[in-house]
Amino acid sequence: MFKSTFRLGQILGIPIEVHVSWILAFILFTVSFTFTFRQAYNWPTSLTWVVGLATSLLLFVSVLLHELAHSVYARSKEIPVRNITLFIFGGVSQITEEPKTANTEFAMAFAGPLTSFMLAALFWILSLVTQKASEPITALSRYLAVTNAGLGAFNLIPGFPLDGGRVFRSILWSLGQNLERATRWASLVGQGIAYLMIIIGIWQFFSGNAGNGLWLVFIGWFLDNAAQSSYQQVATQRLLAGHTVQEIMNRDCTALSPNLALDSLVNDHILATGRRCFPVVEGDALQGLLTIHNVKQVPREQWATTTVREAMIPADKLKTVPPDKGLWLALQEMTADGVNQLPVMENRRLVGLLARDNVLSFIRTRAELGV
């Protein structure tokens, strides 16, 4: 399977990952810095490229420090951080829970831009100190001062889920005491800003600034998507709050014997009932889980000679949930692990099966009724 992100390492226990699209951004920035330096200074070609590459690398470190500021603050407030991912538009801290108070959200959001502004100040001072000593270092630090200041300022645009949008949301939240309503307004403003970026981008594209125009259109499009899905997430979380797995799990799962052959499983169970997922039980103990997907991986002519045990996902590879687990957390686990069902276990006994479809129709019904 093609992996779109790879891990660089860990800082303070937070995994740092890079999305493949970031490589493109890194090349674009290196080339762009190098060309800018070539026009402005009379350096040998190799030196120009080295300074361009160094500037690009330090910009990458700056983005990382910006994200680390968010993540480390989140950690200090016991909000879990899954990882930091760098991608084509910069970085993102995968913070899986919403902050508990408006003040925490404000500080967590502001920590990033504040770090960028401090880096801008540091690089600016460095450029002044080295002015007489080294032209390349002065040039490099001046560009990094400007890009870091730009990074801080861009992130403060009040378009949720940008940092500025989160600051804006935290203010609405503390005024109205309602996170969902605050998120709705902040994401509407975020979408408005995204459309504005797209319009300005198109206008720039046609007035001779094609590169910048396209870039703005892409960022606007990305921001629009992010604003919508962030609101969806908060709305879903509110709908699921206070509900547990046992309310909607399937209790009447037909358990299969591990020695059943796949062809009788298909004829007697799958085609007859339309069900797509079966727990495999021997005595009282859960042996594994068999889904249609597992059956499809076995060639059809081998169905008569293959048993359920050979095709199933064995129990030790399964994630399970207890019946009193919150639905929101269960849904997040399914999404994180890329599975569509979770066996529900109580006192090491299988008591039901939670399918993603169950959760989705629960959400749809409640959203439709507005309850």
Ligand SMILES: [Zn+2]
């Ligand atoms: Zn940020």
